[in-house]
Amino acid sequence: MTTRPTAPQQGRHRASSSSSALRAFLSSPMRRVTLRSVASNKGRLALTMLSVLLATAFISGSLMLTNSLEKSFNSLVDSGVEGVDVGVVGSQRSPEGVPFEVIEQIRDLPQVRAVNVVGSGPGLPSGTRMAGDSGIVVTGTNGLPLQTGSSGAHPLAGYPSEQVVGAVPQLHSGKRPGGPDEVMINTAAAERGEIGVGDIINVLTPTDRLRVRVSGIYDTSTETPGWVGVVFTPERYLELFTAGEHASQIVISVHEGQDPMAVRNYIGINFPQLTPLLPEQIVERSGGQFAQQLEFLRYILVVFGAIALLVGAFNIANTFAMIVGQRTREFALLRSIGVSTGQIVFSVIMEAAAVGLLGSVLGILTALVLVAALARFLADGSGDLTAIEFAPTPGSVVLPLAFGVLVTMISAFTPANRAGKLPPVSALELADARATRPRRIQLLIAGLLSGLGIVAVIAAALVFAINNSEITTSQRLSLTGAGAVLLFLAVATAGPSLISAVGNTFGVVLTAPVKDIGLLARRNTTRNPRRSAATALSLAMAVALVSTVSIIGTTTKASVFGLVESTVKAPFILEGLGGSVLAGQRSLSGNGLTLPAETTQRAEWTSGVAAAGTLMTAPLRANNWDNPQTTVVDDDFSRYLDLGIREGAPSAENEAAVMISATYAQESGLRVGDTISVGALGAAPDSEVTVPIEAIYTEVDILGHMVINYSVAQELVGGEADFNRLAVFLDTDGSASPNELRRNLNNTMAELLVVQIKSREEFGGSLGTQLNQLLTIIYGLLTLSVVIAAMGIINTLLLSVTERIHEIGTLRAVGVRRNQIRRMIQLESLILTVHGAALGITVGTFTGWSVVEVLGSKGMAAPEIPWPQIALTMLGAILVGMAASVVPAMKAAATPPLEAINR
Numbered sequence: 036m037t038t039r040p041t042a043p044q045q046g047r048h049r050a051s052s053s054s055s056a057l058r059a060f061l062s063s064p065m066r067r068v069t070l071r072s073v074a075s076n077k078g079r080l081a082l083t084m085l086s087v088l089l090a091t092a093f094i095s096g097s098l099m100l101t102n103s104l105e106k107s108f109n110s111l112v113d114s115g116v117e118g119v120d121v122g123v124v125g126s127q128r129s130p131e132g133v134p135f136e137v138i139e140q141i142r143d144l145p146q147v148r149a150v151n152v153v154g155s156g157p158g159l160p161s162g163t164r165m166a167g168d169s170g171i172v173v174t175g176t177n178g179l180p181l182q183t184g185s186s187g188a189h190p191l192a193g194y195p196s197e198q199v200v201g202a203v204p205q206l207h208s209g210k211r212p213g214g215p216d217e218v219m220i221n222t223a224a225a226e227r228g229e230i231g232v233g234d235i236i237n238v239l240t241p242t243d244r245l246r247v248r249v250s251g252i253y254d255t256s257t258e259t260p261g262w263v264g265v266v267f268t269p270e271r272y273l274e275l276f277t278a279g280e281h282a283s284q285i286v287i288s289v290h291e292g293q294d295p296m297a298v299r300n301y302i303g304i305n306f307p308q309l310t311p312l313l314p315e316q317i318v319e320r321s322g323g324q325f326a327q328q329l330e331f332l333r334y335i336l337v338v339f340g341a342i343a344l345l346v347g348a349f350n351i352a353n354t355f356a357m358i359v360g361q362r363t364r365e366f367a368l369l370r371s372i373g374v375s376t377g378q379i380v381f382s383v384i385m386e387a388a389a390v391g392l393l394g395s396v397l398g399i400l401t402a403l404v405l406v407a408a409l410a411r412f413l414a415d416g417s418g419d420l421t422a423i424e425f426a427p428t429p430g431s432v433v434l435p436l437a438f439g440v441l442v443t444m445i446s447a448f449t450p451a452n453r454a455g456k457l458p459p460v461s462a463l464e465l466a467d468a469r470a471t472r473p474r475r476i477q478l479l480i481a482g483l484l485s486g487l488g489i490v491a492v493i494a495a496a497l498v499f500a501i502n503n504s505e506i507t508t509s510q511r512l513s514l515t516g517a518g519a520v521l522l523f524l525a526v527a528t529a530g531p532s533l534i535s536a537v538g539n540t541f542g543v544v545l546t547a548p549v550k551d552i553g554l555l556a557r558r559n560t561t562r563n564p565r566r567s568a569a570t571a572l573s574l575a576m577a578v579a580l581v582s583t584v585s586i587i588g589t590t591t592k593a594s595v596f597g598l599v600e601s602t603v604k605a606p607f608i609l610e611g612l613g614g615s616v617l618a619g620q621r622s623l624s625g626n627g628l629t630l631p632a633e634t635t636q637r638a639e640w641t642s643g644v645a646a647a648g649t650l651m652t653a654p655l656r657a658n659n660w661d662n663p664q665t666t667v668v669d670d671d672f673s674r675y676l677d678l679g680i681r682e683g684a685p686s687a688e689n690e691a692a693v694m695i696s697a698t699y700a701q702e703s704g705l706r707v708g709d710t711i712s713v714g715a716l717g718a719a720p721d722s723e724v725t726v727p728i729e730a731i732y733t734e735v736d737i738l739g740h741m742v743i744n745y746s747v748a749q750e751l752v753g754g755e756a757d758f759n760r761l762a763v764f765l766d767t768d769g770s771a772s773p774n775e776l777r778r779n780l781n782n783t784m785a786e787l788l789v790v791q792i793k794s795r796e797e798f799g800g801s802l803g804t805q806l807n808q809l810l811t812i813i814y815g816l817l818t819l820s821v822v823i824a825a826m827g828i829i830n831t832l833l834l835s836v837t838e839r840i841h842e843i844g845t846l847r848a849v850g851v852r853r854n855q856i857r858r859m860i861q862l863e864s865l866i867l868t869v870h871g872a873a874l875g876i877t878v879g880t881f882t883g884w885s886v887v888e889v890l891g892s893k894g895m896a897a898p899e900i901p902w903p904q905i906a907l908t909m910l911g912a913i914l915v916g917m918a919a920s921v922v923p924a925m926k927a928a929a930t931p932p933l934e935a936i937n938r
Contacts, residue, residue, distance in 0.1 A: 868916025
């Protein structure tokens with residue numbers, strides 16, 4: 036060098052010191068030195084950029100996916116109410132619904148802009164009774180019915196755009212229906228049924244079979260996965276789907292500037308037989324208990340965002356600490372020729388800014404690709420039930436970009452400043468020679484941090500109020516997060532000591548079989564405990580994330596699918612048109628179409644089906660109670676449902692017997708072996724038969740309090756037409772995959788038209804189907820985090836190998852073979868992986884337990900620790916660590932000895 040680098044001048048205007056320093060840097064030889072350093076270490080640059088890329092990709096991908104979760108969750112509980120100011124349904128005093136003359140009076144109110152008659156579509160007022168059952172079946176051009184999963188097919192009235200209340204359907208192609216034999220159908224359903232404009236399709240209603248022409252195809256923002264919406268003219272809709280002079284329910288939109296509460300109050304005062312509802316009341320009715328249970332999902336999204344930021348920051352900081360540590364010799368040479376510490380720090384920060392910017396941009400692009408691939412995977416893997424769209428938001432781009440650049444610069448400052456302050460002679464030493472053992476004060480600080488973290492996590496889970504002042508869920512979750520951060524800070528502070536302890540205990544056991552190479556691996560692990568601890572902590576955080584979300588996910592499914600997961604054992608259920616047999620949803624006992632009598636026989640003929648049991652109702656008088664709808668089964672239903680038998684055992688369907696619930700047994704004093712009288716509803720008492728009680732079961736909402744065997748009911752009721760077949764539960768023989776069995780059932784049931792084929796999850800309702808998709812996305816996030824962890828381990832091990840290249844060359848020079856070098860690196864990775872995985876599982880399980888306890892107030896069930904999943908996480912982490920060591924081990928073994936010694 037001919038020109039000696041000079042420090043930036045210290046001017047009086049400190050406000051412009053940053054820009055002055057930047058100009059000085061760009062015009063000084065340090066710029067050329069920095070660029071040459073980067074150019075001569077392309078591998079180091081690539082690893083550094085990879086660290087930033089992984090971190091920002093994780094953050095950006097998490098934000099994109101959680102935004103989709105938020106949208107999906109909002110669509111579950113808010114779908115259909117946008118633009119609706121008031122809804123009106125019937126009540127116990129008006130079970131028929133809303134009279135037509137009342138609708139006209141409301142439409143004539145000066146505050147009212149529009150009134151729409153609606154049926155039982157998604158996101159609607161949810162009346163106490165549906166006047167004119169609006170369930171339908173739609174066949175495609177191939178004559179096969181469109182399967183709708185749990186969302187259903189519904190008719191809609193096609194009002195002119197200016198008269199629509201709520202979301203206005205957007206015409207995709209064709210035109211609006213202009214006559215009684217024309218309809219529009221939604222785009223998703225048209226694609227599934229290969230339906231185009233001008234095609235003739237069949238629409239089966241509870242009373243008619245309509246042959247209509249498709250005049251148009253439309254899009255709507257309120258549809259749920261699998262949903263089919265058929266739009267008729269308003270006149271045709273009222274003719275087909277209302278009961279006489281009453282409509283099921285109506286929705287109202289007021290003019291701009293008018294108060295919806297005034298309209299609601301007017302209706303409540305003048306029409307007391309009706310029930311007016313505001314949008315929030317509609318949401319509450321639509322979502323019901325499930326909506327309350329799903330409230331905790333909003334908080335889970337916040338947890339994900341915090342974890343993404345924390346993991347990203349740590350990975351970048353860890354990588355830069357190692358990178359700058361490897362450049363200490365370079366900094367020492369610069370210091371020896373007069374370059375100041377400030378110049379070194381500034382040049383490293385400028386390099387970090389450039390790397391952070393480029394790595395962040397690449398990370399965001401990577402996240403976009405991964406999210407798009409995940410969206411495609413979900414669409415391909417979920418059949419007809421996926422309608423979740425992923426779209427980047429400004430926050431998912433700007434935040435990761437700013438975060439990546441700032442964290443990279445901050446992460447570079449501390450190690451660069453520390454290296455720049457080292458005396459040149461000391462800096463020329465090997466990094467391992469400068470490795471310092473942890474001081475006692477660090478252990479004391481770590482103990483204090485871990486104590487505070489444990490107290491914070493436990494307090495968040497168990498303390499609900501302080502001095503009679505309630506602690507909010509957000510505050511408790513924040514406390515849990517703070518506790519988890521404190522625990523990881525404690526692990527980071529005590530990390531070198533923990534590594535030394537693990538290496539000298541567990542490491543001895545693990546490496547004993549390989550003797551000398553094992554001893555080298557163990558000593559390499561403990562020789563620079565700070566570096567080893569940083570590598571293990573990176574994995575620990577990823578494993579903690581997996582453990583935490585596994586507990587949250589398992590408990591979430593238990594919360595929302597409590598009925599289905601704990602009660603229903605049948606993998607597939609066949610249901611008819613018009614609703615679900617689950618408690619709280621409409622049954623088929625109204626005007627809906629019951630399953631044909633041949634459904635069960637066709638199911639038993641289907642390849643892959645081992646047995647089929649039919650759930651029915653029939654008008655019976657049982658134990659002196661007149662029951663228009665008494666539950667009847669034609670098989671041992673303990674095969675399809677977990678009945679929780681308290682006493683006795685179910686018998687075969689051809690035996691005359693009855694089962695009762697534990698509650699009914701307690702209230703009536705009946706026991707197994709006692710008998711009750713059963714007869715047809717309205718028949719003479721002398722026609723009744725005496726039937727023994729064969730079993731007492733735990734409460735099962737699907738069955739009610741009494742179950743009569745089919746053989747008994749068949750003798751008493753008039754004929755097959757008196758049986759209302761609600762559902763057929765299937766047991767499989769294992770010869771067909773779920774997708775194959777669904778296809779087989781589709782072919783078998785196609786001619787019946789009204790049969791809907793549902794998986795166990797779909798049987799839980801449309802909300803259950805949606806939540807399954809949301810949980811799939813959550814586990815997609817977990818998959819992304821595991822990929823990030825694996826690549827992070829590869830990155831840190833590669834950096835570690837690069838730092839130790841001189842040492843590895845010396846080992847090769849004294850006779851250590853390549854396979855022994857590879858085994859040494861793999862054993863080091865194994866020690867670090869097991870250590871990191873154990874730490875991660877401990878902290879993650881503890882944190883997950885606390886999060887679930889906190890969210891218990893928002894509807895989440897009691898914590899469920901998935902021990903098999905956690906064991907698999909431990910095994911998976913070990914396999915990931917071993918796989919991550921392959922590339923670094925090969926790189927270390929492939930380095931020529933003389934070249935390595937000369938570096």
